[in-house]
Amino acid sequence: MRIVDRRLNPGGKSFSNRQRFLRRVRETVARAVREASRERAIEDLENAQEITVPADGAREPVFRQTPGERRDFVLPGNRDYVEGDLIDRPMGADGEGGGEPGRGHGREDAFRFVLTREEFLSIFLDDLELPDFAKRGLVDTQKLGSRRAGYSMSGAPANLSLGRTMQMSLARRIAMGRPRQHTVERLEEEFAGAEGNEAAELLDEVLRARTRRMRIPFLDPVDLRYRRFERFPKPVAQAVMFCLMDVSGSMTEHMKDLAKRFFMLLHVFLTRRYQRVEIVFIRHTDEAQEVDEETFFRSTETGGTIVSSALVEMDRIVSDRYDPASWNIYGAQASDGDNMMSDNDRTRALLQDRILPLCQYFAYLEVANPAEGHPLSHVGGSSLWNAYAPLAATARNFQMRRVSRRDHIYPVFRELFRRRERDGAEEAP
Amino acid sequence: MSALLFEGRDWSFETLQKIYDVVESVAKEELGLDTFPNQIEVITAEQMLDAYSSTGMPQLYRHWSFGKRFAQFEGVYRAGLQGLAYEIVINADPCICYVMEENSATMQALVIAHAAFGHNHFFKNNYQFRQWTDPTGILDYLAYAKKYIASCEERYGEAEVERLLDAAHALAPQGVDRYPRKRPMSLVDEEKRDRARKEESERLYDDLWRTVPRSGEAARKAIDHQRALLRLPQENILYFLEKTAPKLQAWQREALRIVRLVAQYFYPQQQTKVMNEGCATYCHYRIINRLHETGRIGDGSFLEFLQSHTNAIRQPTAHDPYYNGINPYALGFDMMCDIARIVREPTEEDRQWFPEIAGRGDEMAVLKDVWANYRDDSFIAQFLSPRLMRKWRLFHIVDETDAPKLRVAAIHNERGYQDLRRSLASDYEVGRHTPDIQVVDVDLAGSRRLVLHHRVFSGRLLDVVDATLVLRHLTRLWGYEVVLQEIDATTNEVLKAHMASPEP
Numbered sequence: 001m002r003i004v005d006r007r008l009n010p011g012g013k014s015f016s017n018r019q020r021f022l023r024r025v026r027e028t029v030a031r032a033v034r035e036a037s038r039e040r041a042i043e044d045l046e047n048a049q050e051i052t053v054p055a056d057g058a059r060e061p062v063f064r065q066t067p068g069e070r071r072d073f074v075l076p077g078n079r080d081y082v083e084g085d086l087i088d089r090p091m092g093a094d095g096e097g098g099g100e101p102g103r104g105h106g107r108e109d110a111f112r113f114v115l116t117r118e119e120f121l122s123i124f125l126d127d128l129e130l131p132d133f134a135k136r137g138l139v140d141t142q143k144l145g146s147r148r149a150g151y152s153m154s155g156a157p158a159n160l161s162l163g164r165t166m167q168m169s170l171a172r173r174i175a176m177g178r179p180r181q182h183t184v185e186r187l188e189e190e191f192a193g194a195e196g197n198e199a200a201e202l203l204d205e206v207l208r209a210r211t212r213r214m215r216i217p218f219l220d221p222v223d224l225r226y227r228r229f230e231r232f233p234k235p236v237a238q239a240v241m242f243c244l245m246d247v248s249g250s251m252t253e254h255m256k257d258l259a260k261r262f263f264m265l266l267h268v269f270l271t272r273r274y275q276r277v278e279i280v281f282i283r284h285t286d287e288a289q290e291v292d293e294e295t296f297f298r299s300t301e302t303g304g305t306i307v308s309s310a311l312v313e314m315d316r317i318v319s320d321r322y323d324p325a326s327w328n329i330y331g332a333q334a335s336d337g338d339n340m341m342s343d344n345d346r347t348r349a350l351l352q353d354r355i356l357p358l359c360q361y362f363a364y365l366e367v368a369n370p371a372e373g374h375p376l377s378h379v380g381g382s383s384l385w386n387a388y389a390p391l392a393a394t395a396r397n398f399q400m401r402r403v404s405r406r407d408h409i410y411p412v413f414r415e416l417f418r419r420r421e422r423d424g425a426e427e428a429p
Numbered sequence: 430m431s432a433l434l435f436e437g438r439d440w441s442f443e444t445l446q447k448i449y450d451v452v453e454s455v456a457k458e459e460l461g462l463d464t465f466p467n468q469i470e471v472i473t474a475e476q477m478l479d480a481y482s483s484t485g486m487p488q489l490y491r492h493w494s495f496g497k498r499f500a501q502f503e504g505v506y507r508a509g510l511q512g513l514a515y516e517i518v519i520n521a522d523p524c525i526c527y528v529m530e531e532n533s534a535t536m537q538a539l540v541i542a543h544a545a546f547g548h549n550h551f552f553k554n555n556y557q558f559r560q561w562t563d564p565t566g567i568l569d570y571l572a573y574a575k576k577y578i579a580s581c582e583e584r585y586g587e588a589e590v591e592r593l594l595d596a597a598h599a600l601a602p603q604g605v606d607r608y609p610r611k612r613p614m615s616l617v618d619e620e621k622r623d624r625a626r627k628e629e630s631e632r633l634y635d636d637l638w639r640t641v642p643r644s645g646e647a648a649r650k651a652i653d654h655q656r657a658l659l660r661l662p663q664e665n666i667l668y669f670l671e672k673t674a675p676k677l678q679a680w681q682r683e684a685l686r687i688v689r690l691v692a693q694y695f696y697p698q699q700q701t702k703v704m705n706e707g708c709a710t711y712c713h714y715r716i717i718n719r720l721h722e723t724g725r726i727g728d729g730s731f732l733e734f735l736q737s738h739t740n741a742i743r744q745p746t747a748h749d750p751y752y753n754g755i756n757p758y759a760l761g762f763d764m765m766c767d768i769a770r771i772v773r774e775p776t777e778e779d780r781q782w783f784p785e786i787a788g789r790g791d792e793m794a795v796l797k798d799v800w801a802n803y804r805d806d807s808f809i810a811q812f813l814s815p816r817l818m819r820k821w822r823l824f825h826i827v828d829e830t831d832a833p834k835l836r837v838a839a840i841h842n843e844r845g846y847q848d849l850r851r852s853l854a855s856d857y858e859v860g861r862h863t864p865d866i867q868v869v870d871v872d873l874a875g876s877r878r879l880v881l882h883h884r885v886f887s888g889r890l891l892d893v894v895d896a897t898l899v900l901r902h903l904t905r906l907w908g909y910e911v912v913l914q915e916i917d918a919t920t921n922e923v924l925k926a927h928m929a930s931p932e933p
Binding site: 001002003004005006007009011013014016017018019020021022023024058059060061062063064065066067068069070071072073074075076077078079081082083084085086087088089113114 | 470475476491496499501600603752755824828835837840841849852855886887888889891892895896
């Protein structure tokens with residue numbers, strides 16, 4: 001008998017089977033994920049998710065017999081029946097409640113299983129990316145890569161290159177004429193069999209060969225070669241996302257909720273998908289203010305509305321901290337569309353002349369009350385919507401959408417950030 | 430000699446070894462069990478889930494359905510609806526028992542007695558296993574299968590292999606031989622022979638033979654000859670496809686064979702569920718009781734054992750909302766104990782019903798003979814005693830579609846015993862639960878249409894949705910049209926026909 005401890009064996013033996021299964025039911029899982037994301041709080045998105053997959057998505061058919069005209073059951077626990085008794089059929093479609101002995105294979109039910117956070121988010125954020133993620137530069141010198149660069153005479157023992165060292169040693173031994181072991185042995189044999197003068201000569205030769213072997217070592221410190229690595233700066237694409245949110249008094253609780261949901265999705269998307277994206281949060285009433293994440297999502301404030309203030313703030317921050325030559329700059333703005341009439345022209349001009357040329361992409365999301373019609377067919381429009389509308393038609397990197405219901409946030413978000421075919425598409429870092 | 434083997438619930442590898450040695454001495458010396466050598470493997474809960482989902486085998490080729498099973502088990506386990514099994518045992522030589530690290534010392538003793546001796550003895554001695562399985566070759570074969578399927582995936586693409594395995598899995602219940610093969614051959618030898626055959630046929634292949642013209646009579650003769658070569662009718666559909674499907678490539682045939690052989694390997698287990706568990710439960714009950722009597726385990730441990738044991742053999746009655754069929758552990762254990770009772774202290778009734786074994790005095794000899802030579806249906810038909818039927822208060826209900834009410838056909842009384850025994854035994858006939866489907870004809874002269882018959886007993890037609898899906902898989906393998914006719918077994922009348930054509 002042997003006892004084997006298998007606990008330390010690598011786990012995850014089923015991993016590749018699970019991958020295959022997920023791929024198989026990808027369609028259904030994606031639908032379920034999207035439905036789940038409608039109702040759940042966005043914070044929950046970061047946690048593991050339970051997903052229900054209908055059995056059809058993963059059906060394994062085999063030939064099965066239907067029950068037929070006569071079914072027999074042998075059951076334990078008779079109370080007071082005697083032979084020949086007639087019993088009413090129990091309620092429920094299946095006749096005898098679960099009475100099929102042992103092996104009644106019913107139709108498979110839909111079953112639930114838990115997706116890991118990675119799996120959930122990967123499906124949730126499938127096909128999304130920052131558009132036009134193009135600028136790459138050697139800006140951040142701390143990001144160093146390491147690559148092989150030949151051999152060196154010194155180095156850490158761990159980097160000793162045995163092959164190269166032995167090659168050097170062999171070359172040196174040949175060049176210096178180190179007699180080989182079997183040469184010496186052959187000479188010694190000849191000496192043993194020789195006599196007289198010849199013997200003396202041979203002895204001499206043997207001795208010389210031996211000394212030479214002693215003097216020229218098999219391995220000399222000069223033979224040692226180490227693998228060399230060099231550090232080099234890695235080009236890194238950097239991006240910054242500006243989140244501009246209107247928190248003025250005209251925004252109802254519902255609208256703020258929509259806007260926050262939108263930015264939370266954006267936040268999840270950016271932090272999960274991109275390693276190096278900075279996020280700048282700006283909120284504004286009649287004046288704009290850069291805030292931290294916590295304040296942006298949690299605190300409440302009210303006041304008038306001057307949208308241009310936020311754009312001015314964004315412009316200022318860009319010129320302070322983010323050189324457009326090396327940063328990919330993105331903007332996302334959410335507002336109810338109310339703005340002071342006098343500010344509209346200024347806002348549009350700012351966006352058109354200052355912001356859009358800086359940006360790779362700018363998205364405007366207008367939030368509305370649920371009563372205000374279908375989100376995607378908005379006509380008439382708020383003052384800001386009307387001000388931006390001409391831009392949307394002309395500017396390549398500007399998109400605007402309108403949302404009035406919670407469950408439309410995710411589709412609109414997907415639409416704004418779905419993967420687009422373009423020339424010279426580049427991979428995200 | 431009578432020191433406690435362990436105290437408390439913690440165990441170490443030395444404890445495990447000590448437990449094993451003591452259990453072994455009881456099993457070998459007192460019960461006289463005859464087992465394969467054992468290999469005990471300690472695993473974690475996650476590894477147990479892994480093992481579950483690949484049908485208990487330590488390594489199996491990759492397929493999404495195993496991932497699905499894993500997700501299901503994991504969901505149920507995480508939700509706390511169901512604990513994991515304490516052990517899994519693999520019918521191999523050496524016999525591999527997985528035990529979980531979470532088990533308490535008592536549980537480890539129970540598991541070793543149950544799996545490493547009870548199941549192990551059954552695997553080694555039952556005629557079904559001896560006939561159908563090759564415990565020395567199975568692990569090597571599975572390793573080979575896994576590697577082979579992986580190399581196919583590399584060469585032909587995962588999607589292609591997945592389609593093939595899906596189809597093969599759909600037909601796997603129809604991929605087992607139900608009657609003994611001519612001569613037993615180890616899986617390794619068989620594999621070698623097949624390879625040699627393939628090489629030979631490649632060597633002899635000459636395209637010119639095909640061009641030799643044939644006249645009508647000769648051609649018909651050739652067709653008859655070909656039909657004879659097909660050895661119809663054939664109930665092992667996967668075997669038939671592997672050998673004759675015209676469009677399959679060599680690697681596809683090999684993959685079908687792998688699925689077929691794995692299905693065949695599990696065939697005896699389906700037929701001996703009650704007996705196998707009954708044997709293992711009876712053995713662990715005897716062994717642990719003996720350990721307690723000799724003072725090797727404490728009273729606390731013994732109570733813990735009794736609790737798990739009682740849970741395992743719990744049988745709710747039919748009126749209980751938790752009733753979910755007959756528990757094979759319960760039925761198996763009760764029948765084994767009952768047989769032991771008949772052998773030792775028979776009543777007058779037992780002498781009448783079981784003249785061969787009543788009062789023979791040596792219950793282990795009788796039980797070992799039973800374990801070796803029966804399977805579930807024959808075992809119940811032979812050994813379910815009137816006393817046990819009364820104890821279980823068994824009754825037989827008939828549900829006929831056109832009758833307004835259910836009818837009680839038999840209860841546990843003098844008139845009912847035979848009926849109960851027969852009906853319960855027939856529930857365990859594997860043949861009754863797998864539809865009888867055979868390949869009966871191939872249109873060799875023209876369309877190459879494949880004809881199958883399903884023999885229908887008492888109106889049990891095939892489920893239409895599933896049948897359609899399986900037929901679609903079947904046409905994919907066969908490559909041409911497939912017809913499945915459902916034929917009443919008594920009247921030979923065609924009740925229904927399903928058809929499927931290959932996708933263009």
